Amino acid sequence: MSKVIVVTSGKGGVGKTTSAAAIGTALALRGKKTVIIDFDVGLRNLDLIMGCERRVVFDFINVINDGIRLNQALIKDKRVENLSILPTSQTRDKDALSQEGVEKVIDELRKEFDYIICDSPAGIEKGAYMALYHADEAIVVTNPEVSSVRDSDRILGILSSKSKRAEHGDAPVKTHLLLTRYDLDRVQRGEMLKLDDVLEILAIPVLGVIPQCGSVLQASNLGMPVVLDDKSKAGQAYKDAAARLLGEDIELRFVNPEKRGLVDWLFRRSA
Amino acid sequence: MKLSAAEEASKAGGGLPFQIRGSLQTLLSLKILRPDDPAFFTGLVEKVAHAPDFFRNAPIVLDGGAVKAKSPDCLAEIVERLKEHRVVPVGLQNGSAAWNDAAVELGLAIFGAGGASVDDPTVAGRGAAAAKPAPTGRPGRVVREPVRGGQQVVAAEGDLVVMAPVSSGAEVAAAGHIHVYAPLRGRAFAGMNGDEQAMIFCEQLHAELLSIAGIHLVSEEIDPRLLGKRVRVTLVAERLKVEPLP
Numbered sequence: 019m020s021k022v023i024v025v026t027s028g029k030g031g032v033g034k035t036t037s038a039a040a041i042g043t044a045l046a047l048r049g050k051k052t053v054i055i056d057f058d059v060g061l062r063n064l065d066l067i068m069g070c071e072r073r074v075v076f077d078f079i080n081v082i083n084d085g086i087r088l089n090q091a092l093i094k095d096k097r098v099e100n101l102s103i104l105p106t107s108q109t110r111d112k113d114a115l116s117q118e119g120v121e122k123v124i125d126e127l128r129k130e131f132d133y134i135i136c137d138s139p140a141g142i143e144k145g146a147y148m149a150l151y152h153a154d155e156a157i158v159v160t161n162p163e164v165s166s167v168r169d170s171d172r173i174l175g176i177l178s179s180k181s182k183r184a185e186h187g188d189a190p191v192k193t194h195l196l197l198t199r200y201d202l203d204r205v206q207r208g209e210m211l212k213l214d215d216v217l218e219i220l221a222i223p224v225l226g227v228i229p230q231c232g233s234v235l236q237a238s239n240l241g242m243p244v245v246l247d248d249k250s251k252a253g254q255a256y257k258d259a260a261a262r263l264l265g266e267d268i269e270l271r272f273v274n275p276e277k278r279g280l281v282d283w284l285f286r287r288s289a
Numbered sequence: 290m291k292l293s294a295a296e297e298a299s300k301a302g303g304g305l306p307f308q309i310r311g312s313l314q315t316l317l318s319l320k321i322l323r324p325d326d327p328a329f330f331t332g333l334v335e336k337v338a339h340a341p342d343f344f345r346n347a348p349i350v351l352d353g354g355a356v357k358a359k360s361p362d363c364l365a366e367i368v369e370r371l372k373e374h375r376v377v378p379v380g381l382q383n384g385s386a387a388w389n390d391a392a393v394e395l396g397l398a399i400f401g402a403g404g405a406s407v408d409d410p411t412v413a414g415r416g417a418a419a420a421k422p423a424p425t426g427r428p429g430r431v432v433r434e435p436v437r438g439g440q441q442v443v444a445a446e447g448d449l450v451v452m453a454p455v456s457s458g459a460e461v462a463a464a465g466h467i468h469v470y471a472p473l474r475g476r477a478f479a480g481m482n483g484d485e486q487a488m489i490f491c492e493q494l495h496a497e498l499l500s501i502a503g504i505h506l507v508s509e510e511i512d513p514r515l516l517g518k519r520v521r522v523t524l525v526a527e528r529l530k531v532e533p534l535p
């Protein structure tokens with residue numbers, strides 16, 4: 019059975035698009051037929067991060083409004099089998115998304131894909147609402163800081179009251195916390211919230227903790243989802259998160275300081 | 290059947306260019322007790338200055354219940370002084386005809402009798418709540434899911450029991466008592482129809498605002514030693530009392 023998963027946060031710049039691209043790619047690497055949809059109409063970041071911006075002819079908005087067939091707009095990833103991207107338009111705005119139009123596209127994608135990942139825009143307005151409306155599950159991307167946690171809390175409220183599942187009285191949207199840009203040094207210095215602090219407020223299960231990592235920006239500049247970089251810690255953490263989404267029980271990494279070797283320790287002391 | 294022009298336009302597919310919906314707000318109310326008291330305005334200004342973020346641009350309803358036998362002459366000055374301090378008076382409740390006229394003159398709305406706050410000490414004193422069917426103790430509403438920021442849960446009758454956290458930016462309100470068996474980080478309004486016997490109980494106090502029968506306490510007024518504690522909040526002599534529970 020297909021699953022619609024929204025990647026959302028309330029706040030901008032927390033890593034939604036990075037996470038949608040990484041987790042979608044990781045699921046496809048695990049053999050799941052996956053499509054990632056860009057709901058951030060007018061900004062269009064997903065195709066850049068996925069490195070397919072030069073292959074966009076038609077987009078999500080054309081499918082909704084201009085009678086273009088879904089297959090004409092879907093872009094198959096060249097590196098990963100089973101992975102497709104549905105890009106959005108840079109010239110239209112959120113009003114181009116109609117409730118019925120989105121519904122039709124999602125229903126059609128459900129027939130063909132195992133996972134439909136919706137990359138939400140920031141905010142709690144129409145665009146974000148459209149992205150989360152059809153969700154069966156939600157990945158709530160949060161950074162370890164108070165304002166991000168508050169915004170995630172609001173989004174959780176909207177998921178539990180305004181989603182299709184809530185409106186129809188179905189089982190609630192299953193929610194997952196993805197704590198990203200986790201900078202262990204700053205957390206330890208008390209400049210950022212600890213995982214436990216965030217959990218205490220949001221009180222939802224953890225899907226993963228993604229370390230702050232230079233490899234993320236590097237990968238996005240190359241147009242490559244970070245999970246394709248085997249050396250990247252963030253990439254590994256995203257692969258773990260995707261495995262947990264598939265029901266595997268994997269221990270969290272990158273949340274505690276690594277045990278340092280003696281040399282490293284001496285070096286640190288004198289530094 | 291005759292359609293209005295707007296309805297015809299909407300039938301023709303245009304749709305009304307606006308939408309009117311009922312909405313439920315919890316408003317602050319300012320009960321005018323002794324307007325001639327020389328300390329009235331200085332006290333008011335002090336209260337506002339004490340919690341500027343809480344009051345800034347906040348709507349407030351003036352309650353004339355205690356003074357409606359007197360002349361409404363002071364109303365204009367109260368409205369003006371509140372606006373000077375960026376508190377926005379939006380209406381009057383429990384006024385007499387003369388008070389209501391004065392309020393309309395000043396552009397205020399009239400909140401119907403039996404509105405947000407209904408006790409009338411000039412008539413019934415503290416027995417007012419007992420004279421009406423007591424709202425507390427009745428089966429109310431039980432909530433098992435977290436109340437998240439931006440959400441509002443109201444038990445219009447009876448008590449509200451919340452078995453999950455109330456986030457900051459969330460509001461819980463009840464005609465009767467409020468019980469939160471988890472951290473209370475948002476705002477809680479017990480006795481919202483004026484029941485002064487209503488209480489608030491919570492497992493972990495981090496509330497942004499506590500209110501019973503319209504008398505409130507903002508978080509910066511709460512004794513910091515009680516933060517994070519299991520507490521009971523009651524209304525005693527027109528003030529909120531927060532006590533730790535064993």
Ligand SMILES: Nc1ncnc2c1ncn2[C@@H]1O[C@H](COP(=O)(O)OP(=O)(O)O)[C@@H](O)[C@H]1O
Pocket residue numbers: 027029030031032033034035036037063140198199200228229230231232234235238252
């Ligand atoms: N784990 C991470 N480590 C370092 N930088 C990150 C990480 N995750 C995201 N970023 C950076 O944060 C910025 C915003 O990410 P993006 O995924 O576009 O956020 P959103 O879609 O929520 O607006 C980008 O510059 C991205 O490279």
Ligand SMILES: [Mg+2]
Pocket residue numbers: 034035036058063138139
């Ligand atoms: Mg984005």
